[in-house]
Amino acid sequence: MGGDLGPRSVVPACVRALEKFPSLELTLFGDPAEISAELHSSHHARLTLVECESHVTQEDAPAFALRHKRDSSMGCALQALADGRVDGMVSGGNTGALMALSCHFVGKVNGVRRPAIGKSLPTETGSCFLLDLGANIGVCAEDLLQFARMGVEAQKLYTDQRPLKVALLNIGSEAHKGTEEIRRAAELFREAPDIEYYGFIEGHDLFTGCVDVVVCDGMLGNIAMKSAEGVIRLMGQKVFRFDQKNAFKSFFGQMAIKLLRKWRSQLEPARYNGASFLGLSGNVIKSHGGASSAAFFQAIVTAVHCAEADLAGRVDRALS
Incomplete structure (x- = not known):
């Protein structure tokens, strides 16, 4: 308990x-x-x-x-x-x-060789499955390829789209960026016949819906997920103060609050709690x-x- x-x-x-x-x-x-x-x-x-x-x-x-x-x-x-x-x-x-x-x-x-933690996250067009979220810090290219295959199977529970596009989370989308292992993983992904490889994506691409599965090591994934959750909580806790004497500001301010509350209800981390040990x-x-x-x-x-x-x-x- x-x-x-x-x-x-x-x-x-x-x-x-x-x-x-x-x-x-x-x-x-x-x-x-x-x-x-x-x-x-x-x-x-x-x-x-x-x-x-x-x-x-x-x-x-x-x-x-x-x-x-x-x-x-x-x-x-x-x-x-x-x-x-x-x-x-x-x-x-x-x-x-x-x-x-x-x-x-x-x-x-x-x-x-290494189980991974992953979960489905909301995106603009549906969802994407992100792993690893903290089980493994030091991983090799072969581990990342294995994570991708596990992530594809998990994401099939959340979407009927086929084939599922897989990306590697990196510090840039350019082919020369990232560590040696992540660049080597990109080569393995490109050569794998069962992986629909999209390429590198950055943190701001996680929620756009451009891919279905995002693969990374546990440290990067954990930081990305918790940072996103922190931003969502900040949205929900933000307090707007408006000049009540100004009808224009008050009207559009109330509209902003309603919209913010709607977004928060859709993205609230509690709605997506529960990560799978794959x-x-x-x-x-x-x-x-x-x-x-x-x-x-x-x-x-x-x-x-x-x-x-x-x-x-x-x-x-x-x-x-």
Whole structure:
């Protein structure tokens, strides 16, 4: 029951998910007393509680969690996924520990060297799938090509367009820019018969809809995503002050506020919460640690869609 808000965020999201999906069954791993306290008088036959003695904290290093926290709520949930008792797992806990424990319990798809974190982002024309979002900092060109193939399979859940255009996120669109590995990756992308390579794109191209899949290393992807989320939050929090004596300014100011609120509702990060750990043999979904109940609900929705589409199996078949 990880995340900054714990059961306060997770439990109401689960209740809402059970109402939305009549065939959904949920298993919550953690402290039954804390979970039950948030359920209040609600009772759901499709919700099961599993008591766990420990939990992974945000301060736990991945190696420490792997050695000492295998019996944590996170570890027990992943074991259930590995055993086939559940079809997907959602966590708002420590990302590094989640990746380490996922690789231990669930395992990687054959041939995958590094699993990647990715999610679908809104664009002007639909969506694009961005990966990696933080699982890998130092990657080689072959890793980026593997990320591209996994990203294509994931983006197929969000669009019927074919073929899907793939780009590499870089500091410039010119062929000579970027690190040696990203330039070498561009060569591999061009030579790969199963990749519709678009070329390099820059950060401001992420939301234009010019491509369907954007590939980068974890540091660049994480910074790009969180920077965009920060700008969106700034839009929502911006306070306009108008001269009430000036009817012209007041009228158009109110129009601007309404438009801004509409944009914010469409781009609110909570609506797109839930990133997939691609390259694992099971469907593992990472929620923002500070996710609200509404945001955690979206992570559950992502897990349901990934499980129904057998995303982990599709990635396995694509890479094999």
